Amino acid sequence: MTDPLTIVARPFAYQLPPGQAALVIIDMQRDFIEPGGFGASLGNDVSRLEAAVGPTRVLLDAWRARGWPVVHTRECHLADLSDLPPAKRDRGSPALRIGDPGPMGRLLVRGEPGSQIVPSLAPVSGEVVIDKPGKGAFYATPLQGELQRLGVTHLVFAGVTTEVCVQTTMREANDRGYECLIVEEATASYFPEFKAQAIAMIVAQGGIVGWAAGLDAVMESLR
Ligand code: TIU
Numbered sequence: 001m002t003d004p005l006t007i008v009a010r011p012f013a014y015q016l017p018p019g020q021a022a023l024v025i026i027d028m029q030r031d032f033i034e035p036g037g038f039g040a041s042l043g044n045d046v047s048r049l050e051a052a053v054g055p056t057r058v059l060l061d062a063w064r065a066r067g068w069p070v071v072h073t074r075e076c077h078l079a080d081l082s083d084l085p086p087a088k089r090d091r092g093s094p095a096l097r098i099g100d101p102g103p104m105g106r107l108l109v110r111g112e113p114g115s116q117i118v119p120s121l122a123p124v125s126g127e128v129v130i131d132k133p134g135k136g137a138f139y140a141t142p143l144q145g146e147l148q149r150l151g152v153t154h155l156v157f158a159g160v161t162t163e164v165c166v167q168t169t170m171r172e173a174n175d176r177g178y179e180c181l182i183v184e185e186a187t188a189s190y191f192p193e194f195k196a197q198a199i200a201m202i203v204a205q206g207g208i209v210g211w212a213a214g215l216d217a218v219m220e221s222l223r
Helices: 046-066 143-150 162-175 192-207 215-222
Strands: 005-007 014-016 021-026 070-075 128-132 154-160 179-188 211-213
Touching (some): 021 046, 021 162, 046 070, 046 179, 046 215, 070 143, 070 162, 154 162, 179 192, 179 215, 192 211
């Protein structure tokens, strides 16, 4: 077995076992990142999320070059909305609700243009794509079985939004025994202060949820 790579991270160094660490890219979908989608319908400034796309592409290229496992997730619902609880659809007073028609098709509905991952991060053959009805990627999905099939023990996270779907999934993964690292430049929130605080919560108390590292630190150890 190859020696683990050491990544300078908070709250202390992260040991990445080559081949056993999946890159997990959360919900880099047009519905969250582009105007006219679900994120915008909630009243958010979606332009804040674009900053995470380039750094995520750097990670994705590195994982692909090594042939390591890549997982993409998409928050979306079945066309008949049978997997959408009323508590999720009816919350608050958004401009449009999940399932309503918008400029990129029906909001957060599987197969619609808005639910697709942005073109520069589009999945390629052999990568795992998980469609999920919740904020966490383990709830009501085959993710855990896919990770077991791939022999994955470590998860390196990118994606949006930091404090909603990324943090929820990291917490679910941490409880399932995965060693989790979030890459700071590769994640974004509509609220910069929430991004900072979510990362602070993850690494507090000796890494209660996991680790955080800068993109340069990750790339340095991969070289
Ligand atoms: N609203 C918000 O910040 N996020 C979500 O609804 N989903 C994800 O984070 N993907």
